[in-house]
Amino acid sequence: MKFTKMHGIGNDYVYVDARNEHEDWPQVARTVSDRHFGIGADGLILIHNSTKADLRMQMFNADGSEGEMCGNGIRCFAKLAIENGITPSLPESITVETLAGTLTVVPQYSGSDVSACTVDMGPPILTPNSVPVALGTNWENQEYVIDYPFNDLGYNLEMSFVSMGNPHAICFIEEPVDQFPLTEIGPQIENHPIFPNKVNFEIVNIIDGSEMKMRVWERGSGITLACGTGACAVAVAARLKGLIGTESTIHLPGGPLHISWDPPGNVFMTGPAEQSFTGEIKLR
Numbered sequence: 001m002k003f004t005k006m007h008g009i010g011n012d013y014v015y016v017d018a019r020n021e022h023e024d025w026p027q028v029a030r031t032v033s034d035r036h037f038g039i040g041a042d043g044l045i046l047i048h049n050s051t052k053a054d055l056r057m058q059m060f061n062a063d064g065s066e067g068e069m070c071g072n073g074i075r076c077f078a079k080l081a082i083e084n085g086i087t088p089s090l091p092e093s094i095t096v097e098t099l100a101g102t103l104t105v106v107p108q109y110s111g112s113d114v115s116a117c118t119v120d121m122g123p124p125i126l127t128p129n130s131v132p133v134a135l136g137t138n139w140e141n142q143e144y145v146i147d148y149p150f151n152d153l154g155y156n157l158e159m160s161f162v163s164m165g166n167p168h169a170i171c172f173i174e175e176p177v178d179q180f181p182l183t184e185i186g187p188q189i190e191n192h193p194i195f196p197n198k199v200n201f202e203i204v205n206i207i208d209g210s211e212m213k214m215r216v217w218e219r220g221s222g223i224t225l226a227c228g229t230g231a232c233a234v235a236v237a238a239r240l241k242g243l244i245g246t247e248s249t250i251h252l253p254g255g256p257l258h259i260s261w262d263p264p265g266n267v268f269m270t271g272p273a274e275q276s277f278t279g280e281i282k283l284r
Helices: 025-033 071-083 182-190 228-240
Strands: 002-008 011-017 043-048 055-061 094-098 101-110 113-120 148-150 157-163 167-172 200-208 211-218 222-224 247-252 255-261 267-272 274-280
Touching: 002 071, 011 025, 011 071, 025 043, 025 055, 043 071, 055 071, 071 094, 071 101, 071 113, 071 228, 071 267, 071 274, 157 228, 167 228, 182 200, 182 211, 182 222, 200 228, 211 228, 228 247, 228 255, 228 267
Parallel strands: 011 043, 055 094, 167 200, 211 247
Antiparallel strands: 002 011, 002 274, 043 055, 094 101, 101 113, 113 267, 148 157, 157 167, 200 211, 211 222, 247 255, 255 267
16 A cells, blocks of 8 residues: 655654545554554545545544544645645645535645645634533533633643534643643543543643644544644634634644634634655555
């Protein structure tokens, strides 16, 4: 099976043109994601034909579970499709069908190469039942939930809940994010029973009114260097809390992403897309 290894600020995936491929994709995701016995990645992303958009993106986490969307992944998806002639030559934009809806990606070019992309991520989903998060009858009719007190794990946290097509729980903390015990707390949050579909967990430091620093525990993959939908969710939660304005730069371990959100409109994410290498792997 031929593949391309790509990353968006360190959030790395194995990409396969699956338009004429038929495999046990959850098992393939587990195989190729293994950093010791496989290629090594945060997951697997597939290119499919679509009847609703230019192309369809299907993504699997490192544990083989299927995810709705990947913000860093869709930028690399667009780069791969454009540079390999799967789309018309040098398009101004492409549309990509995902489980989170059909999204528009606008590439930025350096010659004929795609160096970065801006993605229209759509509007944030904020009502608890739609995120989803099960908080009980006192919360289910709220327009959005910010700073929900969460003390189940012996750690006093205040959580905000946002879906960007996939669920996120966000905590703004005073403690430096680099010192937070994410390896210990992350999997407990991901699998907590209030999250029926599990959850991605972000911890955030506010730097100033336009900059933040975050780390993430991704559902199905663990700690990653970046999460595009997570950065969008963080920007939305920070805006709702009055901590930032419309434009923000979010610094992740792998690098920065620029997020724009003018409520109640769509969220826009801009960041780089890079190819690491290509290869072929024997699956059987």
